[in-house]
Amino acid sequence: MLLHDTRLALRSLKRNPILSLLMIVTIAVGIAASMIAMTVYSARAGHPIPWKEDKLFAVTMDTRDEGPPPPGLPLRNYEYPPFTLGYQDAMAVYRSDIPRRSVVMYRTGQLVMPERANIKPFYVPVRVTTADFFAMFDVPFRYGGGWPRAADTTAEPVVVISKYLNDKLFGGVNSLGREITLGGRQFKIIGVLDAWMPHPRFYDLSGGGFDLPEDAFVPFEWVRAGKMFPQSISCVRRTSRVVNFESLFTEECLWLQSWVELADSAAHARFQDYVDNYVRDQKQRGRMPRPLNNRIVNVSTWLDMNNVVGDDTRMQVIVAVAFLVVCVLNTVGLILAKFLSAAPIAGLRRALGATRLDIVRQHLTEVVIMGLIGGALGLILSFGGLRLLHALIFSRGLETSDNPARLTLAQSFTHMDFSMLLLAVVLSVLTGILAGIYPAWRIGRLAPATFLKTQ
Amino acid sequence: MIEMNNISKVFRTDVVETHALRAFSLRVEPGEFVAITGHSGSGKTTFLNVAGLLEEFDGGTYHLEGQDVSRLSDNERSRIRNEKIGFIFQGFNLIPDLNIYDNVDAPLHYRRMPAAERHKRITAALERVGLSSRMKHLPSQLSGGQQQRAAIARAICGSPRVILADEPTGNLDTTMSEQIMELLQSINAGGTTILMVTHNPELAQRAHRQVHIVDGRIDQIHHFGTVQRASAAAGASA
Numbered sequence: 268m269l270l271h272d273t274r275l276a277l278r279s280l281k282r283n284p285i286l287s288l289l290m291i292v293t294i295a296v297g298i299a300a301s302m303i304a305m306t307v308y309s310a311r312a313g314h315p316i317p318w319k320e321d322k323l324f325a326v327t328m329d330t331r332d333e334g335p336p337p338p339g340l341p342l343r344n345y346e347y348p349p350f351t352l353g354y355q356d357a358m359a360v361y362r363s364d365i366p367r368r369s370v371v372m373y374r375t376g377q378l379v380m381p382e383r384a385n386i387k388p389f390y391v392p393v394r395v396t397t398a399d400f401f402a403m404f405d406v407p408f409r410y411g412g413g414w415p416r417a418a419d420t421t422a423e424p425v426v427v428i429s430k431y432l433n434d435k436l437f438g439g440v441n442s443l444g445r446e447i448t449l450g451g452r453q454f455k456i457i458g459v460l461d462a463w464m465p466h467p468r469f470y471d472l473s474g475g476g477f478d479l480p481e482d483a484f485v486p487f488e489w490v491r492a493g494k495m496f497p498q499s500i501s502c503v504r505r506t507s508r509v510v511n512f513e514s515l516f517t518e519e520c521l522w523l524q525s526w527v528e529l530a531d532s533a534a535h536a537r538f539q540d541y542v543d544n545y546v547r548d549q550k551q552r553g554r555m556p557r558p559l560n561n562r563i564v565n566v567s568t569w570l571d572m573n574n575v576v577g578d579d580t581r582m583q584v585i586v587a588v589a590f591l592v593v594c595v596l597n598t599v600g601l602i603l604a605k606f607l608s609a610a611p612i613a614g615l616r617r618a619l620g621a622t623r624l625d626i627v628r629q630h631l632t633e634v635v636i637m638g639l640i641g642g643a644l645g646l647i648l649s650f651g652g653l654r655l656l657h658a659l660i661f662s663r664g665l666e667t668s669d670n671p672a673r674l675t676l677a678q679s680f681t682h683m684d685f686s687m688l689l690l691a692v693v694l695s696v697l698t699g700i701l702a703g704i705y706p707a708w709r710i711g712r713l714a715p716a717t718f719l720k721t722q
Numbered sequence: 723m724i725e726m727n728n729i730s731k732v733f734r735t736d737v738v739e740t741h742a743l744r745a746f747s748l749r750v751e752p753g754e755f756v757a758i759t760g761h762s763g764s765g766k767t768t769f770l771n772v773a774g775l776l777e778e779f780d781g782g783t784y785h786l787e788g789q790d791v792s793r794l795s796d797n798e799r800s801r802i803r804n805e806k807i808g809f810i811f812q813g814f815n816l817i818p819d820l821n822i823y824d825n826v827d828a829p830l831h832y833r834r835m836p837a838a839e840r841h842k843r844i845t846a847a848l849e850r851v852g853l854s855s856r857m858k859h860l861p862s863q864l865s866g867g868q869q870q871r872a873a874i875a876r877a878i879c880g881s882p883r884v885i886l887a888d889e890p891t892g893n894l895d896t897t898m899s900e901q902i903m904e905l906l907q908s909i910n911a912g913g914t915t916i917l918m919v920t921h922n923p924e925l926a927q928r929a930h931r932q933v934h935i936v937d938g939r940i941d942q943i944h945h946f947g948t949v950q951r952a953s954a955a956a957g958a959s960a
């Protein structure tokens with residue numbers, strides 16, 4: 268039956284090649300637009316570490332002043348506490364022994380002085396972090412590993428470097444035990460990472476979420492020992508201001524990310540209590556005037572709160588799907604006209620014993636096949652569109668970087684994986700059904716005698 | 723075979739109501755060859771469409787082989803059309819982009835018949851109408867008479883109980899008409915009931931009966947012969 272319907276459908280498509288092509292192209296353009304928008308969307312909407320969804324939690328506290336938001340601040344989700352912590356509060360979180368692992372950290376930029384004369388000094392992004400970072404985020408190592416917790420408090424001069432930095436400085440060989448000069452100080456390499464690109468870079472979303480991890484990681488106490496200034500600071504009191512390095516520790520300014528790994532929901536509840544109690548205590552001391560609003564959230568919620576996907580990306584999907592719907596509606600008229608022009612044959616088939624369902628199915632098959640051809644063409648178009656998008660937008664700035672991971676990152680936004688191909692097939696069939704269901708139903712419902720007379 | 727009592731059929735459009743059939747009663751015996759005549763617009767096609775379950779009617783009763791068809795669902799009506807009725811039209815109504823073989827196959831296909839059985843029936847039917855050598859031709863590659871013979875092959879391949887032919891010779895010249903008429907008569911001789919609309923009085927006289935319709939009613943019935951088994955019964959409003 269399916270084979271028969273398919274044969275009839277192909278024959279019918281060949282009968283009006285121009286009209287068929289027109290409809291197929293219309294569908295293809297609609298599907299291409301949707302596929303492009305959805306590919307970019309899915310690249311942004313992915314979960315970077317799903318296997319730790321119920322273990323990893325970002326810690327936030329509402330340390331803001333009372334009253335309305337200061338002018339100029341985006342009002343979106345003003346109910347969320349700030350996404351970073353001040354030094355005192357982050358340390359309070361870190362002191363709790365409820366979490367299995369706990370990380371306090373920030374991003375800085377430091378100058379690397381290469382030993383080889385042919386490489387000029389260059390800045391690398393550096394993460395100053397407590398020891399649990401690597402185990403907590405399942406960071407893959409190529410050589411060596413991280414540092415013990417004790418190294419955090421003593422500012423041990425050890426460093427973990429990225430694959431890129433190891434490739435650049437040491438040609439990719441095992442560089443454990445060698446030294447690099449970072450911010451004017453010597454650090455001993457104790458670990459070299461493998462390729463690692465959490466997507467989005469959820470643990471620190473201050474740069475928008477889609478950037479590479481840092482190239483060097485040093486123990487937390489280097490914040491003081493190395494006076495490594497954070498890349499981004501926001502002060503939550505109108506009176507707070509960072510005037511010198513010490514202000515980081517005394518003013519109400521936020522610059523630290525805090526993450527915990529909790530064993531189970533009971534631990535989460537206990538930890539929430541711990542943070543709430545800490546904030547209550549601070550309130551007694553005249554800090555944190557707002558109502559309790561400490562959110563200890565898993566990665567999904569965290570990404571959502573940070574709007575990582577972005578309103579633009581969401582909007583593009585909506586617009587693209589709306590466009591596809593317009594394309595479908597457009598073809599509905601053409602399909603109906605085409606079906607009606609062949610109605611006498613449908614009537615004849617009814618006279619010969621075809622049921623309504625036979626007629627509906629036969630016509631619907633034709634449109635679904637058209638949808639599939641349109642989908643295939645749409646896929647080709649969207650491959651082209653994504654390449655263009657890559658060339659025009661995502662590959663910007665790639666020429667100035669010698670880090671191949673940048674290209675991988677850029678390509679990830681326009682890469683169609685298997686699930687997207689599957690989605691394209693589903694979308695094509697759905698488009699065919701949507702475009703064809705009404706015309707097919709109309710043809711199936713017409714009384715057979717009415718067409719026979721017109722022959 | 724066919725038993726219609728007081729059938730009425732009204733076509734309603736925005737402006738007019740047309741009473742295409744009024745108090746139409748007719749009984750057709752199995753194996754009968756009935757010619758339907760009447761002026762244009764008198765309701766001949768409407769009668770055939772009602773008889774062939776292509777059109778519903780508004781009043782009266784219709785029994786086809788003893789079965790009350792007014793209560794049937796659309797699917798059941800399709801199945802009866804498929805299994806019991808063969809249609810032949812003035813305009814041949816072959817599917818233009820199917821070859822003759824596939825055209826004849828269409829009703830068998832809707833009967834979900836196995837391929838081997840279908841093949842046997844199609845070749846036999848085409849043999850019967852003398853088109854064995856034209857199976858792969860498209861309708862447009864055949865003459866009018868050949869097309870009508872293909873249509874007859876399509877009508878008979880499912881071994882229907884009744885064939886409804888609406889001016890089957892209307893588009894053909896006398897020689898071709900004669901061929902078609904002979905074919906229909908031989909089919910009828912095999913026991914298949916035939917109802918044929920025609921404007922040709924000579925052809926009408928070769929049927930067992932001629933039913934003349936005027937204005938949606940049976941006006942006169944002429945008897946020219948009888949079926950071996952049963953005798954033709956009179957309609958109501960003769």
Ligand SMILES: Nc1ncnc2c1ncn2[C@@H]1O[C@H](COP(=O)(O)OP(=O)(O)OP(=O)(O)O)[C@@H](O)[C@H]1O
Binds near residue numbers: 717742761763
């Ligand atoms: N679908 C329809 N809608 C409205 N009126 C119709 C319809 N079909 C038929 N009629 C009307 O019903 C009447 C009978 O039509 P019918 O087609 O049965 O005539 P006929 O006897 O077959 O004529 P002809 O010899 O010209 O084929 C006509 O007046 C016609 O205009």
Ligand SMILES: [Mg+2]
Binds near residue numbers: 766767768888
């Ligand atoms: Mg007529």
